[in-house]
Amino acid sequence: MPSPRYIEPNATYAICRRIEGRRFLLRPDGKLTALFVYLLALCAAKFGVTVHMATVMSTHFHLVVTVPNGNVSEFMHALDTHLACAIQVLRRYVVGVVWAPGQLTIVQLHTAEAVAHQIAYAMVNPTAAGLVWRPEQWPGLNPTLEELGRRTLSAGKPDFYFTGKKWAEAGSVKLELPMQCFADEQEARAAIAQELEAQLAEARAEIRARGWKVMGPTRARNVSPYRRAKTFEARGTLRPHVAAGPGQTEARIAAIEQLVEFRERHREAKRALVRGGPGRRVPARHILDGQASRRPRGAVPVAPALSRDLFTDLSSLRGAGVRAVRRGECREGARGGILRVDDVVFRRTADH
Template identity: 40%
Template sequence: MSQPREIIPGATYLITRRILRRHHLLRPDATITQLLVYALAVSSRRYGIEVHALCAMSTHLHLVVTDVNGVLPRFLQFFHRIAALGTKVLRTWEGPVWDHEPTSAVRLLTRAALVEKIAYVLANPVAAGLVQHANEWPGAKVDVGELGRGVLHAIRPSAYLDPENPQWPKEVTLPLALPPVIEQDSAEAFRREVTTELERLEAQAHAEARRQGLRFLGAERASKVSPCKRATSFEALRDRNPTFAVGRDQGDAWRIAGAAVRAFRASYRAALERWRAGIRSVVFPAGTWWMRTFHGASVTDVVLVV
């Protein structure tokens, strides 16, 4: 049984979803980029999600978003469905698109975590040995200079989406928001911090490539890889799915956050046991989403503080 997860309005997350068996279905060509940006723009507008960063790799997708209204599961379900069905049409693909593992949603609790994870997202194509610098990646992405001020734009894809359906407008725009903990007057400082971390990750990837005697694939060749091809590079088995991140050198932040997660889970399980015993007056802890949405359970407004 999977662990219960808090869904708190206003929380910021690093979202990762992987393609089944590491096929290159999201190969960075113009049609798939159009589909992903369009689907993301429509989905985020529908559910009030703020998008901060994005990088679509050939075999997986990274997002950094803020769930303003506490509806993250609804947003992910809608967005991933549109992206998957559109991909099936564009790639003439039979069967599932997404990996069977649950979507990874890591809550980013500090400014340091935001800087590190956004830089990690942007550096993904470099770390994978595809391009030498993040801004060279031809797929759907956000450049560091666009953080909090860029706008992504897409025209409705001709594949899959019905032009007569009003929920699919002809054109959409997606303004890129600053994470809520970043004040507008510190936006430039935030972008500089992300740039510094991105440069560190790029230098690390360059050094590793030299150590192994490898060359970067290049944007043009990456755009021409067969979507049916599977990645063959080593990937560790995903035996952990982190719940939160606090960043490096954050003192007691990790311990405090871990205690809060354990307190939520203990409270949730105690409430669930009473619910299963037929006690419908039980109150679940703040952040309980599934039981409130699908079973009408009562949920307190008071967030547990440890």
């Protein structure tokens, strides 16, 4: 079972999602790019997500986003679900699942250095993979540094899957600079440019050292979506949940300690809630099951009127008009503020 995710408001995340079996289902042709932009725009608007960077490779995609409302799991669940269904129709004959199970990576970025590093990493990805010599040559979605804060991604509704009035005729989302991490626009662009230059030089040096022949944008655009990547891929590597950027050791240690403390208190609270009884302490801010791919409401906040502390007394929750309800009522009760741990759901009653 995945570990619970610590959620903070206005957090910035680096997100990566991979195709099962490393197939080229995200081949950078016009229809796929329009599909991705359309769904990204709709999901970002629905969940209030700010998009800083988006790069779509043939076998995976990268996002750098800021999530004001702490609903990163719900955002990715909606994006992944609709994108997978549409890809099944677009590519046809897709056997099995689209996304690699357990391969959703969501890393919280704790410093400005980490944000700049991840934005540059996404930009350089086509070059680091040996597909193009310059990032701007990539035929798919891969905005340049000059386009950040200025370009608006837009696309019409794809006609091969989305039908009816439920879906908007078009979607658009502006690529915003991460100004919450920097003093001004000039500082943000300078930090990203410095990282971009360093990573691009490193990627090109790796291409020369390995003797790779760059594929080029035309071949990348025309490759069969049913083929698979054959290059070596390391397995069993670390999959961090937090990042602080190069050289930010103290910030990284502080972020890890914060995450470890949260998970320890989460385990204690879960055991206490399972035991039950008055006086037990349960998390009153967020209970995370960590399975956003199966449960779209993986992180549900309790109504703020109950308590702003991370822990509160179960007896006080009962006194505030919270009652246990069935799992089936979880969806309709979400608007009133609910608290969920595994199969037990607590919800504020209507008179409170």
